[in-house]
Amino acid sequence: MLDIADELNGWLAEEREFAVASVVSVGGSAPRGPGAALAVDRDGTVIGSVSGGCVEGAVYELCAEALDSGESVRRRFGYSDDDAFAVGLTCGGVIDVLVTPVGADAPSREVFRAALSTAARSGTVALARVVRGPSELLGRALLVRPDGSYEGGLGGHPELDRTAAAEAAALLDAGRTATVGLSEDGSHCPGGLTLLVESSVPPPRMIVFGAVDFASALVRAGKFLGHHVTVCDARPVFATRARFPEADEVVVDWPHRYLRQTRTDGRTVLCVLTHDAKFDVPLLTEALRRPVAFVGAMGSRRTHEDRHRRLREAGLTEDELSGLRSPIGLDLGARTPEETALSIAAEIVAARRGGTGVPLTGGAEPIHRDPAHRASAEREVTETGAAA
Structure with a gap:
């Protein structure tokens, strides 16, 4: 329900009656996870989605019925082997949906x-x-x-x-x-x-360090992914609002000093685009010791090796260095700033969702999977190998 909060908040302000269908559990290759929602008002207006189109028609009817009856109902949708065109998830997944009427007198x-x-x-x-x-x-x-x-x-x-x-x-x-x-x-x-x-x-934070030409495209990609994006650079001539109009914040400060003073958490993404040792080393020394979701740094293979050497000299352990993704981005053959931003954004998504970054064509793994399950499976394989 909260994933369509803007629209539903507006409906409540207008005192509309509606029914909301929420995904409450998923199995297999389901397209959307728990919390995904679709709502229907008395006039038949629809907002949101529970399956990306597979079962929306049937869920619409359930919402209309719930509005009339005033009663909540839970329904399971899955793939139909007998008729692939029947109501169900042709991707092979299963979702459970709860439909709740929100009438004028709903408790x-x-x-x-x-x-x-x-x-x-x-x-x-x-x-x-x-x-x-x-x-x-x-x-x-x-x-x-x-x-x-x-x-x-x-x-x-x-x-x-x-x-x-x-x-x-x-x-x-x-x-x-x-x-x-x-x-x-x-x-x-x-x-x-x-x-x-x-x-x-x-929204989770993305902090882009280095007001370089690639940063503008990465800011746009970060906003597209739903991040609150900050650009930080010690050089005031480059770190300007005119150069980064889509950023939520533009900060002129030494990167390591700003990072030390700002808020981060387990969802924060740090992208270091400066590839200059006087900025990178103190910044990454701070970044790799903080509880963040992603730390990536731009640079050539040679820059990467030199950076690792300098970070070891600065006192970082191998375990801390293992958290650095460098050179940043997936191998897409990117050339332009926009292509490079896409490769970086793709790696951020893969790290968050447990993806491999390899083409889906010819693969056997589920398209939609829980990163926790993937980590558990990897631990099981490692432990089995160690035991052998």
Whole structure:
């Protein structure tokens, strides 16, 4: 639901009635993950998507029915071996969808209003909803703030809201959307209820160090990927708003000093385009010791080797150096700034999603996969090999 917060917030401001369908679980090669949403109002207007087109028609009908009945419904969609053109996911995946009517008197309407308003402003909030359990609880919602306080209610045992709020706050702190299994009495024993917790957090940061010609194209790519993009360079003649109009921030400062003073987290992407040792070494010494998602540096193979030598001399360990992606980008044969930005953006996505960067043609691995599952599989292979 929160992934279409802007539009739904507008609908609530206009006091529209609507039904929202949310993906609550996926299996196989499903095109969209938990939290993906589609909504239909009384006039038949549609926003959002749950499958990229595979089952939208059927979900539209479910939303219309839910608006008339006032009752939430959960439905599974999967591939039909008997008829590939039947309603289902021809990609071979399976998705479970919960459809919740949000009428004028819906018990969770005000909770939805508060959560959607916060998410539409890029604020930090979690929305926990019952997506499996007794029919009278389906769709009930709880808004959870970063400090763990909450409003609304799931309609069950008094302990249920407190336990759900604690679980949602933990997921919100990590910026994750996921399902949580709880018992109806609020204990952590899964089986009775399943909650979908959607997290809305500010956009992840991309900091581009080096106001070079490639940086402008990378800023555009970063914005396209949904990042809050900052350009930093110590040279005021290059780090100007006129050169980087699409950046959220343009900072004139020594890169390592700015990084030391600014906020980063486990979703932050750092792209070092300066390929100048006097900037790179102090900057990367700081960057590789911070909890960030991605650190990449531009440069030739020779620059890379010289950079590694200097970083070792600066005291970085081999484990710390292993976090550096250099030369930055996937091998696309890129030449222009735009092509280079595409190769860098592709590596960032691959690192985030657990992709290999190889062509899909002729491959056997699932197209859509969980990076955590991939990491687990790789550990299993490594451990098996070590045991042998």
